[in-house]
Amino acid sequence: MPVLYVVATPIGNLEDITARAVRVLREVSLIAAEDTRKTRRLLTAYGIRTPLTSYYEHNKLAKLDRILAQLEKGDIALVSEAGMPGISDPGYELIVAAGQRNIPIVPVPGPSAVTTAVAVSGLPTDRFLYIGFLPNRAASRRRAL
Template identity: 60%
Template sequence: MPTLYIVGTPIGNLEDLTPRAARILAEVSLVAAEDTRVTRRLLSHLGIRPRTTSFHQHNWREKMDGVLAELAEGDVALVTDAGMPGISDPGSELVVAAAEAGFNVEVVPGPSAVTAALALSGFSGDAFLFLGFLPRRKKDRLAALREASMSAVPLVLFEAPHRLRATLADLDTVFGGRQLAVCRELTKLHEEVFRGAAAQALEHFASPRGEVVLVVQGWQAEDSGQPGAGGENEVATELNLRQMLSDLKEDGVRAKDAVAAVAESTGLAKNRVYQAWVELGRESK
């Protein structure tokens, strides 16, 4: 039975491609690539010339049957421009379809911008919350950040250079002085890691270039570095809680679902979250 290989590719430095990935790319009958032009540069570097076809978020519906037909005749490799297919990149649809059709599906792990940035950030990597790319609209972006604002584990998110400053401004609004790491051009010649608060990052990145991964420190229940910070954190918690509930209420989410969602994302007791919901209702009357 032919196999669909999910192949991780370098996120910048071509030397990071694994020997197994290089072998698989040389052996398969077809490479389904997010952008064939990008993938051909990698294949040229390896000195191999397998057939390629485009498979991305804009054409996967039209390409699906053709790729599955190719898979019936021989092994196929699924790759994206950088990193692992299906992680904030196209590919998950093909994986599901291939598995449902009875084909073998194997992963060939490779570099990941998510874990690379988390390791560089210096924040604990025991657990983390991956947000991918935030919404383009400011209102939706702020809502997503507020919903994640009381996560006790670090937040990891991707951003394009032309939207970085807008996102940093929103991070400053929601997180204030909380520490973060802005990882730019990972594994490339001009790799850079900026550590500090969002407002400081805004000053530093006047004209950002290159792909960016941001890692935001998880919410700290106590700040032992400043006297009286516990009370300030309590106020911040209450404000964030009310904002999250208010956003959900505005979107028409039912009380039960809103309380459950906020309690799960923040770790707060449901009775406390429900009390805040009730108080919001009274204030709106």
């Protein structure tokens, strides 16, 4: 049965990727990427020639069924612009849809902006709360804070 791999990608430094992630990105039949330009740079750096399709906030509904149909034919990797897909990311809907179809979902962990920020913050790390991205508008951002 085909698998949806949820693959973490580097946050800023292209060398911050696991060997397992590189292997999975080479072996899958398709990569669904939030930002194909950034993903193409990563793939080029590692000599990966796997076909790439876009899957981002503004096309996710139009692309979801096509990607799920492709997933029935072979393994797919889901990658975000940076970090782990599904965390404040449009990949969430694809992950949910695959789970509803009983398609195995395999995480390939790696860089995480959340844990990296907490680790170097100088604050206690035994408990913290992540509430996603702050709003873009200044007034909304102030209210959220």
